[in-house]
Amino acid sequence: MTDNSDSATQLRPGLWATVNERYPGSMITKENYVPLAKLHKPLSESRLTFISTAGVQPRGTLPFDTVHPIGDYTFRRVPSDSKPSELEIHQLKYPTAGATRDLNVIFPIERLQELASDGVIGNLAPNFFSFIGYNMDAERLERTLAERLADAVVAEEADIALLSPA
């Protein structure tokens, strides 16, 4: 499959339908779009935060509950000045072949640190945020985790947010 990949087709097709068929209600479906927020500053002056569902967390913090049948609706803060060696992954639902060798393939913390020091972006928020993508109750995720995490992003005075749903 990988050798026949092209740039416009996802490698693993039918993901939404496959999961939704087996676990109805677990996949998010929206009918409309939210209005775009405006950028108030150039990128070179903006504070960026990064939000990942990859289950990356600082070593020594309470591991995500990766075996709970309905998921784990908590999040962890990951200091944006962390080194990859200070972080570990607790997540079962995506291939970590690349990430175990170079965390940046799913949590590009070093690249973001470089872009900030090169002045492409203004600076990094004190923390990035992480949770696990395996959450089977989409409504609960939106009502609890999404709201709490969004409030935490605001509290860190981030101007822009990059997200990576693993």
Add this chain to the structure above:
Amino acid sequence: MQRAIEQRGIPTVSITVALDVTEHSKPPRAVFVPFMMGHHFGTPFHAELQRRIIKEALTHLVEAERSGEVRKMSMTWARARRDGVEIERRLGLKA
């Protein structure tokens, strides 16, 4: 999640490897990369590609004109893997 942050006035952009999930969840802005799950920023030690994907997302953040716009990276997974192998050889990480 992304929508909740955007609704608080903070512009957001996500990297997706699953266009169908993106079509259903309707984030405000997304960049599609045709890569394997768990490898949204490419292949190990391929810092240039990792950086390029983040920059593509930042460009989309600035240039997207309507909510729901999905930007596509002109890159294939096969190419990313080939380049990754080459880089690992050069770094002496692969024979």
